Amino acid sequence: MKAYISVFKLRLTYGLQYRTAALAGVATQFFWGFIIIMVFEAFYSGTVTDPPITLKQLITYVWLQQAFLAFIMLWFRDNELFQLITSGNIAYELCRPSGLYGLWYAKLLAQRLSSALLRSLPILAVALLLPEPYRLPLPADPAAFIMFVLALLLGLFLIVSLSMLMYISVFVTLSPAGSLLMFGVIGEFLAGMVIPVPLMPDWLQSIVYVLPFRWTADFPFRVYSGHIGTGEALIGIAIQIVWLALLITIGKLAMARVLRNVVVNGG
Amino acid sequence: MKLYGKYIEILFKSQMQYRTSFWLLAFGQFLIPFSVFAGLYFMFERFGQIKGWEFSEVALCFSIIHMSYALSECFARGFDSFSALVGNGDFDRFLVRPRSTVLQVLGSKFEFSRVGKLVQSIIVLGWAVSQQLADWTMLKGLVLLFMIVSGVFIFTGIFILAATMCFWTVQGLEIANIFTDGGREMAQYPLNIYQKWVTRFFTFIIPFGCVNYLPLLYLLDKTTGNPLPYMLAPIAGILFIVPCLLVWHVGVRHYRSTGS
Numbered sequence: 001m002k003a004y005i006s007v008f009k010l011r012l013t014y015g016l017q018y019r020t021a022a023l024a025g026v027a028t029q030f031f032w033g034f035i036i037i038m039v040f041e042a043f044y045s046g047t048v049t050d051p052p053i054t055l056k057q058l059i060t061y062v063w064l065q066q067a068f069l070a071f072i073m074l075w076f077r078d079n080e081l082f083q084l085i086t087s088g089n090i091a092y093e094l095c096r097p098s099g100l101y102g103l104w105y106a107k108l109l110a111q112r113l114s115s116a117l118l119r120s121l122p123i124l125a126v127a128l129l130l131p132e133p134y135r136l137p138l139p140a141d142p143a144a145f146i147m148f149v150l151a152l153l154l155g156l157f158l159i160v161s162l163s164m165l166m167y168i169s170v171f172v173t174l175s176p177a178g179s180l181l182m183f184g185v186i187g188e189f190l191a192g193m194v195i196p197v198p199l200m201p202d203w204l205q206s207i208v209y210v211l212p213f214r215w216t217a218d219f220p221f222r223v224y225s226g227h228i229g230t231g232e233a234l235i236g237i238a239i240q241i242v243w244l245a246l247l248i249t250i251g252k253l254a255m256a257r258v259l260r261n262v263v264v265n266g267g
Numbered sequence: 268m269k270l271y272g273k274y275i276e277i278l279f280k281s282q283m284q285y286r287t288s289f290w291l292l293a294f295g296q297f298l299i300p301f302s303v304f305a306g307l308y309f310m311f312e313r314f315g316q317i318k319g320w321e322f323s324e325v326a327l328c329f330s331i332i333h334m335s336y337a338l339s340e341c342f343a344r345g346f347d348s349f350s351a352l353v354g355n356g357d358f359d360r361f362l363v364r365p366r367s368t369v370l371q372v373l374g375s376k377f378e379f380s381r382v383g384k385l386v387q388s389i390i391v392l393g394w395a396v397s398q399q400l401a402d403w404t405m406l407k408g409l410v411l412l413f414m415i416v417s418g419v420f421i422f423t424g425i426f427i428l429a430a431t432m433c434f435w436t437v438q439g440l441e442i443a444n445i446f447t448d449g450g451r452e453m454a455q456y457p458l459n460i461y462q463k464w465v466t467r468f469f470t471f472i473i474p475f476g477c478v479n480y481l482p483l484l485y486l487l488d489k490t491t492g493n494p495l496p497y498m499l500a501p502i503a504g505i506l507f508i509v510p511c512l513l514v515w516h517v518g519v520r521h522y523r524s525t526g527s
Contacts, residue, residue, distance in 0.1 A: 027442055051313065051314075
């Protein structure tokens with residue numbers, strides 16, 4: 001466990017080096033946030049029936065999504081890991097006395113965390129102070145806030161488990177770009193990144209609810225805005241834990257399996 | 268021009284070496300705008316309209332912008348990944364050759380897998396036009412073509428500007444994405460749904476409005492008065508590339524090799 005923690009720390013400080021890049025990222029995300037909110041605003045201004053989520057809750061959804069982009073993007077690739085696999089340098093990794101799954105997991109986790117730390121705080125701080133109607137409201141109540149933090153962190157673990165599966169699949173396909181791009185695009189759509197889950201048609205929502213993707217982004221954000229009540233949120237967190245256990249088990253099994261058959265190509 | 272053809276031919280051959288990977292990538296590229304379009308469709312299914320625009324009208328706007336984006340990403344990819352050229356000093360070699368730098372950078376990369384994006388936008392465009400077919404004229408077709416060309420010029424201009432920044436910063440800057448990805452995202456809806464300041468910026472500074480809004484009004488018979496200025500608006504988009512190229516040449520003069 002100690003080894004994993006030090007890998008985690010190393011990666012975290014490494015990621016925190018890129019401050020200017022993060023600043024540029026913050027500016028970009030603000031612009032995106034504004035554009036998306038304006039589009040929703042325009043849609044809402046002409047509606048006659050009551051939509052299933054209020055504009056205020058939607059704005060919360062958008063800002064949180066922008067602030068925690070690094071937590072919820074499925075497509076957050078680490079080219080280093082890909083190269084390890086395709087170039088055969090994976091052999092070195094295998095010589096290390098700690099499990100590969102845990103090692104990579106810690107690495108990916110730290111990467112996302114450092115990226116989010118740099119970006120989320122400035123975005124949240126400014127978004128909380130913006131003029132109405134763009135302002136990010138405070139959480140519905142303190143209980144909702146605690147639930148939100150819990151759900152967000154569990155979501156982070158979930159997304160890393162999901163992306164571990166993507167990396168493991170590279171052992172089989174050896175060519176990362178195409179298949180992972182597809183997986184990423186579909187996964188993000190199902191997580192509510194393109195349009196929020198409550199605005200999807202019913203048939204699609206029923207698909208989304210049985211898949212793990214929405215638990216990474218859609219769920220914590222709606223807990224924050226109070227769209228999902230505290231009681232329901234508790235059940236949701238339990239479901240998140242079940243998914244997490246399931247995905248990690250699958251990941252470990254799959255990893256063990258591909259490593260047994262791994263062929264180191266030259267190197 | 269002949270040289271550019273040669274560049275493209277060579278790059279095409281090299282990318283076709285990995286056929287499966289190429290098709291998978293192209294399909295993935297197809298999915299990206301497709302998922303956005305699906306989102307658009309679901310929004311319209313729920314809300315019906317956006318500030319008086321119908322789904323088929325927004326789809327027309329969407330497909331024009333996405334097609335120009337895909338085309339310029341195809342052709343001007345060299346500028347998009349220009350920071351690598353500056354970073355490793357390969358740009359030095361371009362300077363000693365007796366051809367224009369713009370041409371060489373354009374020819375340095377060509378992403379054929381963007382065909383996926385292109386196909387998606389062609390399908391949407393075909394559908395959107397068929398919805399308006401009742402009062403479609405030859406002239407409108409020409410204006411449509413003009414809009415796409417103009418869009419390609421704008422996106423290419425932004426790519427060039429972003430690349431020019433690398434002369435000073437060496438590293439590529441994510442901030443340029445505001446105007447490429449962000450511009451595309453914004454311009455896929457008719458411009459008048461946004462707040463005034465966004466509309467102004469994207470009409471007078473970066474002339475997206477001259478591509479996706481003014482001529483769109485003409486295509487959909489929403490103009491009042493003389494339609495001629497609406498039809499000719501895309502010229503502004505084409506002219507946008509002139510200052511970009513000027514800045515580029517200033518940048519080239521400013522260039523100092525990293526030496527590595």
